[in-house]
Amino acid sequence: SQVGCVTGNLIYTNPGGSAAAQSGSLYWRFEEGLKRLEQRTGSVMGADGSLFCVRRSLHRAPPDHIIDDMYVSLMVLCQGFLVLQATDARGYEESVTSSREEFRRKIRIACQAFNVHRLIWPELRRLGGLDVYKYVSHKLIRWLGIYFLAGSGLAFIAALLLAGHAILVVLGLLALGAGFALGQVWGLKPFSQLVEILKAFVGTGIGVWRSLRGERFQTWSPAASIRQKAVTG
8 A cells, every 4th residue: 555656677688789789788787776776775766667557546647848757656756655666577678779879868868857857856855865865876966977977087187187197197088088989989898888888978968958958858759770670670
């Protein structure tokens, strides 16, 4: 009677399809692991849109421009009911294999998710301290991750320059540039996977910025690489 929402367990079926698919699958396994840890202390922080259910009496219809799975499941949590994960309820999906399409997808999802955050944060912050901690550490910090990384990187460079280690800064930047080229241009592992992870952070940061500018994504369609494979398959 205390459970208001149950989310399933999404499994990506093509983790080796490309560097973008590999990084996406790795991230999602980490995400599913976080949900299992969160459940040990109460609720998970939101449901996955591929497979979830809510009590009819607790359903709150989202605005047209708001991502529905996140809004609906978190509104259940705000009403004082548990959001749990059923690991034996499984959904299967293919990861996006195109790096460009995955980058655009990250922007769209982050913009939609941060729009949800801005809308329901006044209610979320009234939850218990543990739930607020889980939400901030799992969701909010992730969306702002690129800004934290950029800020810490600039601070580290400034510290090296002030300490008189300009040569280390130059060598470090050259090494980063070489690693990016090896991953982006030549597609060598593990550099290609690290590049895709970095691009995911950047895309998420752009999505947050676009949300703060008031932009909305009201339509969605599957990535072309997935649609094409579904048709040819």
